[in-house]
Amino acid sequence: MNPLISIIIPSYNREKLISETLDSVLEQTYSNWECIIIDDRSTDGTNVILKEYSNRDNRFITIAKPLEFKQGASVSKNLGLQIARGEYIQFLDSDDILAKNKLAKQIDSLKNENEKVISVCITSTFKQINDDIILDYDRKDYRNFNNSESYFDIIGEMGGYYAPESFLISRALVNFSGYWNENLTLNDDGEFFFRIIYNSSKIIFNKDTFVRHREKTSNNLSMLNSFQKATSLLNSWKIIEILYKTKYNKLNSKYLDKKKWAVYNELKRTYPILIKQNNFFFYNQKKKDNLLYKFNKLKRRVKARLKIIFKY
Known part of the structure; x- marks a missing residue:
């Protein structure tokens, strides 16, 4: 050969x-x-x-x-x-x-x-x-x-x-x-x-x-220096998700979840409007992110209350 x-x-x-x-x-x-x-x-x-x-x-x-x-x-x-x-x-x-x-x-x-x-x-x-x-x-x-x-x-x-x-x-x-x-x-x-x-x-x-x-000076996710690139990253994962779900019969996928969280966190930092425009795609990430935000907010309130109690 x-x-x-x-x-x-x-x-x-x-x-x-x-x-x-x-x-x-x-x-x-x-x-x-x-x-x-x-x-x-x-x-x-x-x-x-x-x-x-x-x-x-x-x-x-x-x-x-x-x-x-x-x-x-x-x-x-x-x-x-x-x-x-x-x-x-x-x-x-x-x-x-x-x-x-x-x-x-x-x-x-x-x-x-x-x-x-x-x-x-x-x-x-x-x-x-x-x-x-x-x-x-x-x-x-x-x-x-x-x-x-x-x-x-x-x-x-x-x-x-x-x-x-x-x-x-x-x-x-x-x-x-x-x-x-x-x-x-x-x-x-x-x-x-x-x-x-x-x-x-x-x-x-x-x-x-x-x-x-x-090694490049930046990794791919940190290269979201334009709305076009951010949109491209999002669209690439939309394509991947559709193909993945078409072939593999899985309700939950660690692969998609891990990758989508990485995209979600970067877009949240750089172009949050894209998350707002794609609520359905990021439904799980937004839901968990909101619960985490509420939990952390409650934890801060409890800590503040405990400080006041133990101060006296």
């Missing part, structure tokens, strides 16, 4: 970091790959670097995004999918790093599996390329899952998610699940990979390889 793997990288103004990412692609022990880099009309020297790599190795395919396509990573990834010839797909951000054996180990784990089986691996976070590689094997989701529901149950307990670059997935599963949602400007990766996991028949965890995810 030696199928072609298409590595898809969206890029915008990455002249200082993208060489590290592309070098990790060049160093792969598995050689049957193509790397499609979609440059989102960068204004720095990114395009010069991309041309150098394309000239060095014809497996690198650089595409300057045409003006008729709107900017954004999801649009770039979909454009990459339209061009990709591979039987398997590896998405990769333009500042992250693949271990040398990443593609080899994961394609080997999929060789006897059907097209709906996905492979994931450990994620190590870093800031600078020379940082120590720290691999945490103790996460509860670092194991095989025979169905998607079991995975979501675990995430409902521990939170988190597999990093997007840790996946190796078949092109057939992408086609079945659908392309990236270009209407989402935040949590587009969460919504896309939910659909991938949701439609998978099995998850194979590979402990013998890893990816390095560069």
Whole structure:
């Protein structure tokens, strides 16, 4: 089994970091790959670097995004999918790093599996390329899952998610699940990979390889710096909830509850109008939040009364 793997990288103004990412692609022990880099009309020297790599190795395919396509990573990834010839797909951000054996180990784990089986691996976070590689094997989701529901149950307990670059997935599963949602400007990766996991028949965890995810200055939820992004986050979870409830016959879901509480608390802090406009979606959160508020208010009154009593 030696199928072609298409590595898809969206890029915008990455002249200082993208060489590290592309070098990790060049160093792969598995050689049957193509790397499609979609440059989102960068204004720095990114395009010069991309041309150098394309000239060095014809497996690198650089595409300057045409003006008729709107900017954004999801649009770039979909454009990459339209061009990709591979039987398997590896998405990769333009500042992250693949271990040398990443593609080899994961394609080997999929060789006897059907097209709906996905492979994931450990994620190590870093800031600078020379940082120590720290691999945490103790996460509860670092194991095989025979169905998607079991995975979501675990995430409902521990939170988190597999990093997007840790996946190796078949092109057939992408086609079945659908392309990236270009209407989402935040949590587009969460919504896309939910659909991938949701439609998978099995998850194979590979402990013998890893990816390095560069730490960003902010996490996703703290990036709600516009009403559009806040709305996108909300809409992504509306889509996820509908799909989840359609497939899994559960009255209560720790997975949905944990994720919706995170969204609710952030919107309450930043754009509370969205909670007011979506009372039905946040019904349980608002109900529990109101009860908690009343309880804490009563507790403060009791404490104040006790202070007065014991003062005398």
